Each structure stands twice: as C-alpha cells, then as structure tokens.
C-alpha cells in the first residue's frame with residue numbers, strides 16, 4: 001500500500017527525540033507554510049540547562065505561537081507575554097527553571113499592520129501540521145503535568161470542543177498524554193479591555209498556576 005501523503009511535520013522530525021537534535025532539525029521544517037514568513041522556528045526550552053538531553057522537568061507549558069520578539073530572538077516567551085508569565089509563575093510559587101516552555105506552532109504567523117507584524121491565530125491545519133514536534137517534545141521531556149496556555153494549545157491536545165472558560169484550572173486526562181491543565185493565555189490577559197478585567201484575569205491565571213503547582 002502506498003504511504004499516505006502527510007502534510008505535516010512528520011517527514012522533518014528526526015528519529016532521535018533528544019532536545020538538541022530536535023531543536024536543530026525544526027529549523028528545516030516545511031511541514032506547513034508558516035516557515036515562509038518567519039525569521040526562524042522557535043523551539044521549546046528549559047531556561048536552565050536547555051541543552052540537557054533529558055532535563056528534569058516537572059511542568060511543560062504550551063503557548064500558541066512565537067510572537068514578534070520570540071521570532072527575532074528564537075526563544076519562547078521572552079516578550080511582554082513572557083514577562084507576565086514569569087511574574088505569575090513566581091506568584092504561584094513555581095520555579096521557571098523547572099518548567100519547559102514551548103508553543104503549539106513553532107513559526108510566527110503574522111500579517112502586516114503598517115510597520116507592525118501582528119500575530120494571526122494559527123489555523124486547524126497548521127496546528128495539526130506542527131503536532132509531531134509537540135509529541136517529540138513530550139517524549140523528550142516527559143513532564144508530570146502539561147499546562148496549556150490558551151485555547152489553541154488546549155484544543156490541540158484536548159479537542160476542538162474544549163472550553164477554557166468552563167474547564168480551566170482542572171486537571172484533564174487524555175489518552176496517551178500526561179495529565180493536562182488548561183488556563184488563560186498571558187497575551188489575552190494583556191489584551192483585556194479594562195484594568196479591572198486584566199486584574200481579574202491575572203488573578204484567575206495565577207490561581208490556575210497554583211493548582212498546577214499543588215498537583
């Protein structure tokens with residue numbers, strides 16, 4: 001039987017699922033079109049000892065996609081959303097050095113608004129195309145808990161019907177995956193309409209992170 005044609009990252013993912021090998025290979029991925037307009041792929045990392053083959057990780061956090069800063073620097077969550085994440089992790093008593101941070105989609109999807117590159121939500125096909133990288137990362141990292149930041153990550157792992165508003169902060173089980181807890185995305189907190197909304201969302205986000213820490 002002829003092999004099924006896959007339009008995803010599978011042909012680009014090496015057999016060796018160790019982080020340095022994966023991080024090098026992702027730069028050559030053409031699993032979907034997003035590589036065309038991005039500066040580089042942004043792979044996951046552990047702030048401390050990101051080069052270790054099997055790092056000691058408790059939590060793997062999955063965002064949506066790199067933003068403008070991340071695309072340029074090549075590292076996840078180093079822009080404004082990353083600052084907010086750091087602050088809330090600290091408030092929740094989680095040591096970021098034990099957290100492996102990555103994204104659902106590894107290339108920055110954007111459109112120009114004047115001179116500004118504005119992030120555009122990745123579509124179902126791109127999310128699906130990039131999933132083999134996420135699976136390789138899960139295998140390399142073997143986290144005790146996965147924290148999905150926002151709907152894109154949650155829906156990638158828990159299905160399109162998953163509702164953050166209803167299910168956030170509660171540990172979910174999905175076959176073949178580590179326990180998963182979904183929460184808000186720090187970027188959406190930054191986009192909140194009013195100061196009050198932002199404060200409320202930040203509090204809820206920190207509480208969810210505390211639940212993750214307890215778990």
Ligand code: URA
Nearest residue numbers: 063064065067076077
């Ligand atoms: N938002 C994300 O989802 N990921 C990043 O790396 C930065 C911002």
Ligand code: SF4
Nearest residue numbers: 029031032107129130
């Ligand atoms: Fe490959 Fe993912 Fe980049 Fe698409 S977004 S080219 S699947 S690494």
